[in-house]
Amino acid sequence: MLNVVSQCADSFTELVSRHVDALHAYAYRLSGNPSTADDLVQETWVKVWTHAGSYKVGRVKLSTWLHTVLHNKFIDHVRKQSKFSRSEDYSDLALQAPASFEPEQQSQQQDTIDEFAQLLAQVPENQRAALLLVHRQGFSIGETAEILNLSSTATQSLLARGRRAIRSADTNMRRESHEH
Amino acid sequence: MNIDQFLTHLDTFGVDLDQWPGPLERKEARAFLLQSLEARQAFESAQKLESLFISDAQNSHKAPKHVLDAINKIAQAHANNDNAPVHLTANLPTSSIAREYWPTATAAAIPLILSFAAGVGFGLQPSDLDEGSIEYADINSWVYADSLTESTIEFSAFFPAAEEGLDNDAT
Numbered sequence: 367m368l369n370v371v372s373q374c375a376d377s378f379t380e381l382v383s384r385h386v387d388a389l390h391a392y393a394y395r396l397s398g399n400p401s402t403a404d405d406l407v408q409e410t411w412v413k414v415w416t417h418a419g420s421y422k423v424g425r426v427k428l429s430t431w432l433h434t435v436l437h438n439k440f441i442d443h444v445r446k447q448s449k450f451s452r453s454e455d456y457s458d459l460a461l462q463a464p465a466s467f468e469p470e471q472q473s474q475q476q477d478t479i480d481e482f483a484q485l486l487a488q489v490p491e492n493q494r495a496a497l498l499l500v501h502r503q504g505f506s507i508g509e510t511a512e513i514l515n516l517s518s519t520a521t522q523s524l525l526a527r528g529r530r531a532i533r534s535a536d537t538n539m540r541r542e543s544h545e546h
Numbered sequence: 547m548n549i550d551q552f553l554t555h556l557d558t559f560g561v562d563l564d565q566w567p568g569p570l571e572r573k574e575a576r577a578f579l580l581q582s583l584e585a586r587q588a589f590e591s592a593q594k595l596e597s598l599f600i601s602d603a604q605n606s607h608k609a610p611k612h613v614l615d616a617i618n619k620i621a622q623a624h625a626n627n628d629n630a631p632v633h634l635t636a637n638l639p640t641s642s643i644a645r646e647y648w649p650t651a652t653a654a655a656i657p658l659i660l661s662f663a664a665g666v667g668f669g670l671q672p673s674d675l676d677e678g679s680i681e682y683a684d685i686n687s688w689v690y691a692d693s694l695t696e697s698t699i700e701f702s703a704f705f706p707a708a709e710e711g712l713d714n715d716a717t
Contacts, residue, residue: 375621382617390609396604404613411617479605482598526557529592533557536591537702 382411386430388503392433395439395486395498406443410436426512430505434513437495444491481539487536491530500525547574552585561593 389410393403413435421431486494492514499510511521552575559566566572579585 378621379618382614386609386614386617387607391603391607394607400610404610407609407613408616412620415620421568472586478598478601482602485595485598497599501596502603504603526554529557529560529595530553532595533588533591536595537587 373543377413381414385429386411388429389432389436392498392503393436393440395483395502396491396495397443398483398487402443406436406439409439413439427509430509431511433499433505434515437513440491440495484539485532485535489528489531493524493533496521496524497528497532547571549582549584552582553588556588556592557572561589581611680683 367386386407390403390407393406393410394400397403397406410432414432421428426434486498489497496510497516498515499505500507505513507521509523510525511518514521514524516524555566555571555575563572566575566717579589
């Protein structure tokens, strides 16, 4: 990271290759749109390149800082969206099962992934972010609080509301599938 | 423990009962799980959801190659020309909003710019007009009249040179 601060392109490329997949996965599930995820990730790395000096080594983990930058970009994006009165179409979230699976296993896996995408779509953005950061990206409550710029208590509360929201969405989906 | 307390704890502390606060509450929660169908259903749903997040994290997600290439270009462009200022905006992706709205914004701006340029070009400034010679009402009537013949002032009043040119041509 120190090499990136001194604008070493090779170190930057290495840093990108180490973290870009995780950041893109988070951006994709958070925004629900592949092209928005691409934009958010690219803007994040531009910010990292130009503001690498603002990362304080030892204060937070690098992955926490990268997710913070991305999350701030996402907030900017949501604000722009609401300004233009356009909501994100979460139906674009077409996650793919890994190609390494057997066809039958892959189809089963795809059903699970589709269900996951549908459930995520029904949770408000801030709760979705907390759920993804803790349960998918593997951050602690403290790290998630840092990324979301909230207190630990507020993050716990957001996470609890997110868990409740996704659980109700799951219950509703199951009820609907039983009725049809 | 009642169902509301159980669900609040489930949403706050997750499905790992060992992480719930207090040994007494953990014991009560385990006993409540055995006796309440609603609690069991909510608990199973929460377990399933947590496993969905975990299995999604285990699926290897790859960022698209074009994204990776665009990011690496940023650093390479700078590395190839150390003394030059980095024009990062050249590598910035155009956001979906910008992509969608720029043609509309440009189309709206063109008439404004042309009108402004025409105004400056014609020099229709109050200070340019001799007091009492031409009233603004006359200018407006000339600009907005349906027919130029209905105008109360002559075009040549603004452009004497044009009149002269016509005279010259006539001679």
